[in-house]
Amino acid sequence: MVFWPELLFSQDALQGAMSDAPKKEAPPQYSEYGSDLCLQCHGEGSAFPVLSIFKTRHAETSDARTPFAGLECESCHGPGALHPEAVMTGEKNIGIRSFGLGARTSIREQNQVCETCHKSKLGMAWHGSTHEREDVSCASCHRIHAERDPVFSIKDQPKVCFTCHQQKRADSFKASSHPIRYGKMACTACHQAHGSNTEFQLIRQTLNETCYSCHTEKRGPFLWEHAPASEDCTLCHQVHGSNHPSLLSKRPPFLCQQCHSRAGHPSVSGLPSGLPPSGGSALLLARGCMNCHTQVHGSNHPSGARLTR
Ligand code: HEC
Ligand code: HEC
Ligand code: HEC
Ligand code: HEC
Ligand code: HEC
Ligand code: HEC
Ligand code: HEC
Ligand code: HEC
Ligand code: HEC
Numbered sequence: 001m002v003f004w005p006e007l008l009f010s011q012d013a014l015q016g017a018m019s020d021a022p023k024k025e026a027p028p029q030y031s032e033y034g035s036d037l038c039l040q041c042h043g044e045g046s047a048f049p050v051l052s053i054f055k056t057r058h059a060e061t062s063d064a065r066t067p068f069a070g071l072e073c074e075s076c077h078g079p080g081a082l083h084p085e086a087v088m089t090g091e092k093n094i095g096i097r098s099f100g101l102g103a104r105t106s107i108r109e110q111n112q113v114c115e116t117c118h119k120s121k122l123g124m125a126w127h128g129s130t131h132e133r134e135d136v137s138c139a140s141c142h143r144i145h146a147e148r149d150p151v152f153s154i155k156d157q158p159k160v161c162f163t164c165h166q167q168k169r170a171d172s173f174k175a176s177s178h179p180i181r182y183g184k185m186a187c188t189a190c191h192q193a194h195g196s197n198t199e200f201q202l203i204r205q206t207l208n209e210t211c212y213s214c215h216t217e218k219r220g221p222f223l224w225e226h227a228p229a230s231e232d233c234t235l236c237h238q239v240h241g242s243n244h245p246s247l248l249s250k251r252p253p254f255l256c257q258q259c260h261s262r263a264g265h266p267s268v269s270g271l272p273s274g275l276p277p278s279g280g281s282a283l284l285l286a287r288g289c290m291n292c293h294t295q296v297h298g299s300n301h302p303s304g305a306r307l308t309r
């Protein structure tokens with residue numbers, strides 16, 4: 001198994017860095033002093049809070065795979081021996097790798113650094129995923145220097161995603177929505193962060209399977225299925241938020257009339273006047289078609305073929 005960015009430094013350098021031997025065995029472009037050098041300038045009181053990284057998994061020196069068991073800061077930021085001098089002489093290229101949105105380092109190079117250690121955790125799906133293809137960096141979702149990376153918190157994760165997916169933020173505040181705004185659900189309730197082989201990188205094989213993982217009662221099997229419900233929940237629902245009740249994409253009866261013609265509604269004996277098919281006004285009242293067709297997701301009643309019970 002390869003834990004170390006082989007591209008970046010030799011096996012000798014690795015051994016040098018991991019043993020108790022003096023770090024001067026490392027190639028000259030790496031600092032002899034490890035993080036001690038960096039912390040001279042990036043310690044307490046510097047603009048960017050560097051020190052909190054020592055409270056994270058990456059700083060667990062007892063785990064030989066972590067950066068801090070090896071070349072410390074430089075396992076991510078790259079060889080930095082010449083960086084202090086470059087900074088002092090006011091050079092533009094300040095001789096160090098930087099991360100995240102707006103960083104000098106290319107996103108491809110940034111991600112390679114992380115991937116050399118995280119290939120197995122990322123799984124196969126990352127490569128070719130929409131985020132990878134759109135040049136989204138690991139560091140635009142992960143806060144490496146924060147004691148707690150916000151993407152692991154149900155409450156804070158959506159804010160990370162909203163930095164790019166602003167429409168989803170607006171959706172989450174609509175009258176009907178999944179309880180994201182209350183910090184009770186994160187985007188990863190339905191989405192696989194690093195990609196999946198499903199459309200829209202969903203957590204299950206199909207869209208409906210994703211919904212059934214919580215809404216089990218909608219799975220059926222039903223004696224009388226309603227074809228669109230077993231086919232695709234988003235034929236009627238807007239999952240991220242809607243201003244219609246129950247996350248509906250349209251208000252009934254218009255919702256239903258996208259597929260069912262009103263003209264075709266059969267005469268029903270015993271219906272009060274004004275109800276279908278003679279007039280349309282009752283359809284616009286209250287629950288519209290669902291006044292009678294209550295079982296829109298499917299019915300298990302022996303005489304529920306018309307989804308009325
Ligand atoms: C002599 C002081 C000094 C030392 C030692 C030092 N740095 Fe810096 N570093 C700076 C200054 C000054 C900047 C520029 C800050 C700015 O322009 O905002 C900087 C910038 C950076 C940046 C941002 C780079 C960018 O492109 O924006 C990183 C990352 C960084 N240093 C990491 C390190 C690491 C890792 C080490 C140890 C190998 C280190 N520094 C050692 C002074 C130092
Ligand atoms: C596991 C990889 C990793 C290690 C180890 C690491 N950093 Fe970072 N560093 C990052 C990433 C990613 C960012 C972007 C901001 C973030 O994710 O929090 C960053 C941001 C920075 C910045 C701010 C750069 C800017 O653009 O202003 C400085 C300075 C810095 N690191 C210095 C250090 C120092 C000093 C150490 C060692 C004590 C260190 N880093 C260890 C990955 C790492
Ligand atoms: C030198 C190897 C190495 C490098 C480089 C590295 N990591 Fe890690 N990382 C680890 C190890 C080891 C762990 C802890 C064990 C694990 O979770 O696999 C870890 C843990 C993590 C975790 C989980 C943290 C937690 O609290 O559970 C995240 C997220 C992560 N790394 C992201 C990154 C990102 C993003 C980068 C690039 C900026 C990066 N890593 C670079 C080795 C590395
Ligand atoms: C679109 C945002 C996003 C991007 C881009 C991203 N991650 Fe993650 N990552 C997450 C989220 C969210 C989680 C938590 C997954 C969960 O809770 O299901 C996570 C989890 C992790 C973990 C911990 C996994 C575990 O099983 O413990 C590691 C390690 C990690 N990411 C590394 C990376 C690396 C390396 C990259 C870049 C190649 C990357 N991530 C890119 C959002 C992202
Ligand atoms: C740095 C910007 C950025 C961040 C942060 C980000 N994304 Fe994305 N995401 C994109 C881009 C760009 C696309 C492709 C265009 C689009 O669909 O909007 C995308 C697409 C997606 C897609 C559609 C995938 C597909 O295959 O159709 C999903 C789902 C997604 N992101 C979820 C998330 C989640 C969940 C998070 C937070 C954990 C997140 N994104 C964070 C930029 C980002
Ligand atoms: C209840 C499940 C669920 C949750 C929670 C969820 N999504 Fe989705 N998302 C879906 C489904 C299903 C699709 C595909 C069909 C669609 O767009 O209606 C999708 C599609 C997407 C897409 C790509 C298509 C588009 O509409 O742009 C993006 C981007 C996206 N989601 C981002 C997010 C973000 C960001 C969050 C967290 C704020 C989030 N999603 C939360 C289920 C969910
Ligand atoms: C992680 C669990 C989970 C997943 C997955 C999930 N939901 Fe939900 N859903 C919920 C919760 C929790 C509520 C809120 C229930 C409440 O407020 O009483 C909800 C509410 C709803 C509502 C009613 C909203 C309202 O305003 O009354 C609809 C419709 C809905 N979900 C459809 C879907 C669809 C479609 C999918 C698949 C794309 C899906 N859900 C996936 C947990 C989930
Ligand atoms: C043919 C349109 C349609 C389809 C397709 C559909 N729904 Fe619904 N759904 C509705 C309507 C209409 C309501 C409001 C029902 C009411 O007010 O009585 C609703 C309400 C809901 C609710 C909240 C009330 C309740 O019954 O729990 C959930 C949750 C829900 N749907 C989940 C789903 C899931 C999951 C799927 C996919 C398996 C799905 N829906 C497919 C029309 C549909
Ligand atoms: C995306 C298209 C679509 C939407 C939207 C839709 N339906 Fe359907 N509906 C169908 C299909 C397809 C069938 C099956 C027709 C068949 O088997 O001949 C069906 C069957 C029915 C049946 C049983 C009819 C029969 O002949 O057995 C009723 C009742 C019904 N739908 C009511 C509704 C109501 C009420 C709504 C709105 C909440 C609605 N539908 C929305 C496509 C849709």
Ligand code: HEC
Pocket residue numbers: 253256257260262264265266267268271275276282283288289290291292293306308
């Ligand atoms: C007042 C009650 C009521 C309302 C409101 C109502 N329906 Fe019906 N609908 C029925 C009854 C009862 C039947 C069964 C008739 C039969 O078996 O001959 C039926 C049958 C149907 C059928 C099956 C038609 C067929 O060819 O067998 C569909 C589709 C349908 N309704 C759709 C709708 C839609 C769409 C709406 C809203 C625009 C709606 N209904 C409003 C009572 C109602």
